[in-house]
Amino acid sequence: MKLWEKGINPEPAIIEFTAGKDRKTDLHLTKWDIVGSMAHVIMLNDVGLILEEERNDMLKALHSLFVWDEEGSLVIEKDVEDIHSQIEKEMASILGTTGKKIHTGRSRNDQVLVDIRLYTREEIDKLADLINSLFTRLQSLSDQYKDVLLPGYTHMQPAMVSSFGLWFGAYAECLSDDLLLLSTARALNNKNPLGTAAGFGTTLPLNRKLTSELLEFDDLLYNSAYASLSRGKVEMAIASALASVAQTLSRFSMDICLYMTAEFRFIDFPDEYITGSSIMPQKRNPDVFELIRGRSNVIQTLPNEIAMLTSNLPSGYNRDLQLLKQVVFDSFDEMKECIEIMLLMLNNIKVKKNIAENPLYNTIFSTEEVNRLVKQGIPFRDAYKAVSEMVKGSSFSRTSVNDYVHEGSIGNLCNEEIAAIFNERMKFFKNKSAAEMAEKMMGYVK
Ligand code: ARG
DSSP states (O other), X not given: OOTTOOSOOOOHHHHHHHHXXXXXXXXXXXXXXXXXXXXHHHHHHHTTSSOHHHHHHHHHHHHHHHHHHHHTOOOOOTTOOSHHHHHHHHHHXXXXXXXXXXXXXXXXXXXXXXXXXXXXXXXXXXXXXXXXXXXHHHHHHHHHTTTOEEEEEETXXXXXXEEHHHHHHHHHHHHHHHHHHHHHHHHHHOEEOTTOTTTTOOSSOOOHHHHHHHTTOSEEOOOHHHHHXXXXXXXXXXXXXXXXXXXXXXXXXXXXXXXXXXXXXOEEOOGGGSBOOSSOTTOOXXXXXXXXXXXXXXXXXXXXXXXXXXXTOXXXXXXXXXXXXXXXXXXXXXXXXXXXXXXXXXXXXXXXSOGGGSGGGGGGGHHXXXXXXXXXXXXXXXXXXXXXXXXXXXXXXXXXOTTOOSTTBTTBOOHHHHHHHHHHHHTTOOOOOHHHHHHHHHTTTO
C-alpha cells in the first residue's frame, strides 16, 4: 500500500530503493509517531475538524497500537513504505472511515519531523543520564585518588607534578561542558514542527500551540518553511554535541591505553577486563578502550556526514533527508554503548600509588623548586637558572608539593564547584517517556 497510490502500479524496485532502510530505522520512531498522532487528533477535535466520539475512538485505537508496539507485534509490512504509512494503514483497518481521518491537516513531512524531535529528545535525556553517571564516577575517582601523584606531560615529555585527582577530575569537567552543548542542542530540538504539513502550512484551522503543549515542547517552530529547513540543521547541532562527548571519550581512552603500557604502568585492570593475544602469551591488551577510541572517533565524523548530506539542498522537503535518520540514531546507540562499557571499566580501575617516587620523574618537581626560591625573594629568572643548573648536573631531587592552593590545582581541585555547575546543567534533561505521554493523552477519553 502506498499512501500516494493513484491507480498506477509502482515499480517494486523503485519502492524498495526509496524505502531503503526505513522499514527498520523507522521502528525507532513508532511509539513517538503514535504519541504525536494522539496529540494531533486531540487538536483536530479541539478545532472542530473531528467529533469527540471520533477523537475517542482514534485515541483508543492509537493506544492499542502503542501496546502492540510494546509487545513487539507492530511491524512495517513488506508492501508499506514507512512507519507513518503503517500507522495510517492500521488506523484505517481498526476504525474504517474514522481511521482515515488521522491524516487530516498533516503531511508525512511534518510527521517525520515531529517524530524525530521527540525521539532524539528522549535519546538526549538518556545520554545525559549516562553522562551523569560517568561524571559522578570520574569525580569520585578524583576525590579518592586526590593525593596520588602522577607526572603531568607536555609534548609527551614529563613536565610537572599532576595527580590522579587532577586527571580524573579534568575529564569530569570536560563532560560538564559537553553537557552544556548537549543542553543547547536539546533546546534547539525541543520545538514543535507539527502542523507545518508539507512545509507550507495548510488551509485547515489547526491549533499548533495546543499540540506543542500536549507534546511538551518549549515552543513552536513558527515558520512552516523553516520547519522543513530545520531538518538537518537540528541534527547538526545534536551531532556537534555528540562529537564533543565523543572527543572526551576518545582522548580519555587514549590516556588509558598509554597509561596501561609496560613503559608507563600507571593504571591497570583485573584480568577479566582486559584481553590477550592468540599467539603472544604475555599480552594484556586494552581492547575496550581502543574500541571506545575508534568508535568515538567515528562519531566525531557525524557533523561532517550531515554537512555532506545537506550541503546545497534547496529549501523544502528533499528525500535525501531520509538518510539522516539512520546515521543520527546509530550514533546515539554507539555512544550509549561506549559510556556503559567505560563505566564498567572505571568501576574496576586500579591505580598505581608510588609512580612519582620513580627517580625517572625527579625533574617534574623542578618548577616547584623554582617557586620555593621565588618565595624566598629570589627573582624568578635567577631561580630558574639555578634550578636548571641543578637539573643539568643531576643534583636535583624532588621537593614537597604542599603549596598548591589555587583553584584547580592538585591541592585544591574544586570538585564541588564543578559538580554544582554540572548539576545545574542536568536540570534541562527531564521529559516524560512515550508511555507516560500516551497515558496523559488517554486522559481525554475518560
Ligand atoms: N521516510 C521519509 C523521510 O524520512 C518520510 C517523509 C516522506 N515524505 C515524502 N515527501 N516522501 O524523510
